[in-house]
Amino acid sequence: MDFLRPTTWEEALAAKADLPEAVPLQGGTDVMVEINFGVRRPAALLDLTRVAELRSWSVTDGTYRVGAGVPYATVIEELGGALPGLAQASRTVGSPQIRNRGTVGGNLGAASPAGDSHPPLLAAGAVVEVESRERGVRLIPAAEFYLGVKRSALLPDELIRAVRVAGAAGPQYFSKVGTRNAMVIAVCSFAVALHPHERRVGTGIGSAAPTPLRAPEAEEFLRAELDWAGPLDPALLRRFGELCAAAAAPIDDVRGTAAYRRHAIDVLARRTLTWAWDDHLGRRAA
Ligand SMILES: Cc1cc2nc3c(=O)[nH]c(=O)nc-3n(C[C@H](O)[C@H](O)[C@H](O)COP(=O)(O)OP(=O)(O)OC[C@H]3O[C@@H](n4cnc5c(N)ncnc54)[C@H](O)[C@@H]3O)c2cc1C
Numbered sequence: 223m224d225f226l227r228p229t230t231w232e233e234a235l236a237a238k239a240d241l242p243e244a245v246p247l248q249g250g251t252d253v254m255v256e257i258n259f260g261v262r263r264p265a266a267l268l269d270l271t272r273v274a275e276l277r278s279w280s281v282t283d284g285t286y287r288v289g290a291g292v293p294y295a296t297v298i299e300e301l302g303g304a305l306p307g308l309a310q311a312s313r314t315v316g317s318p319q320i321r322n323r324g325t326v327g328g329n330l331g332a333a334s335p336a337g338d339s340h341p342p343l344l345a346a347g348a349v350v351e352v353e354s355r356e357r358g359v360r361l362i363p364a365a366e367f368y369l370g371v372k373r374s375a376l377l378p379d380e381l382i383r384a385v386r387v388a389g390a391a392g393p394q395y396f397s398k399v400g401t402r403n404a405m406v407i408a409v410c411s412f413a414v415a416l417h418p419h420e421r422r423v424g425t426g427i428g429s430a431a432p433t434p435l436r437a438p439e440a441e442e443f444l445r446a447e448l449d450w451a452g453p454l455d456p457a458l459l460r461r462f463g464e465l466c467a468a469a470a471a472p473i474d475d476v477r478g479t480a481a482y483r484r485h486a487i488d489v490l491a492r493r494t495l496t497w498a499w500d501d502h503l504g505r506r507a508a
Pocket residue numbers: 245246247248249250251252253254255270290314315316317320323324325326327328329330331332336337338339376380381382383405406407408
């Protein structure tokens with residue numbers, strides 16, 4: 223197995239263009255497990271850990287650009303205020319060791335339906351920045367990035383450069399059901415993001431369909447029915463939960479049944495919206 227070690231982004235793009243079958247390596251918390259268990263034996267590994275620009279984040283006009291190599295620990299420590307949904311999800315990933323190595327870029331690269339960063343990225347309307355040597359930069363909305371189980375819109379000669387997310391303009395919450403409280407793959411998960419200036423609520427569902435996905439009908443329902451100045455109507459909350467559950471397309475597997483997952487999405491949707499709404503009204507009163 224060849225081991226490629228670019229030190230600049232340009233070198234990394236050139237290596238991927240010349241050898242598209244090379245498997246990118248960021249934190250290695252997915253890739254190395256797969257290699258150790260013999261799940262894959264790539265012809266080459268493309269180690270991105272020396273590409274310094276991938277490990278930084280920046281902010282321009284309120285939009286955060288989080289490099290593909292930024293670990294969860296940094297998201298938690300430095301971006302909790304600006305990107306609270308993503309930071310909450312990051313706190314639930316694995317253990318401290320995994321959060322020190324694992325990255326949002328790697329989560330996107332793996333494109334697992336159970337990846338914890340996906341629901342908050344969907345709810346916040348994030349955009350994935352990918353690049354190839356031949357065609358330059360492509361900006362892919364998160365909602366169009368996930369194509370199937372562990373399949374994404376990333377092309378063989380492309381690398382993920384960063385994810386772009388607007389700083390939170392309103393409350394955001396993430397919640398995850400697991401078979402225990404830590405070191406656990408989500409049975410299902412849900413994220414909500416209020417966008418008060420647009421009178422809009424974003425949603426993200428994890429581990430309850432072949433891909434992470436939004437609940438567009440639930441979002442449309444709230445857009446039409448929400449009174450942004452008043453308390454949450456219980457009937458509206460109930461309908462929101464039902465529409466989120468209906469958007470899911472779960473399966474029975476070792477972690478849970480489809481029926482349980484659908485029920486749990488209903489509960490998580492109502493719970494996270496209630497938390498967010500309490501914050502929203504608190505902010506309005508402050
Ligand atoms: C013990 C343990 C617990 C875990 N718990 C959780 C959990 O709770 N929640 C969760 O979501 N995940 C969990 N994971 C999975 C893993 O940690 C995450 O998916 C993490 O985000 C992967 O990031 P990484 O940087 O380690 O990726 P890597 O393993 O380096 O890469 C993952 C995938 O992304 C691709 N890739 C990486 N970087 C790029 C790039 N720049 N461009 C294109 N493709 C790229 C790789 O080729 C690979 O296919 C766990 C893993 C372990 C071992």
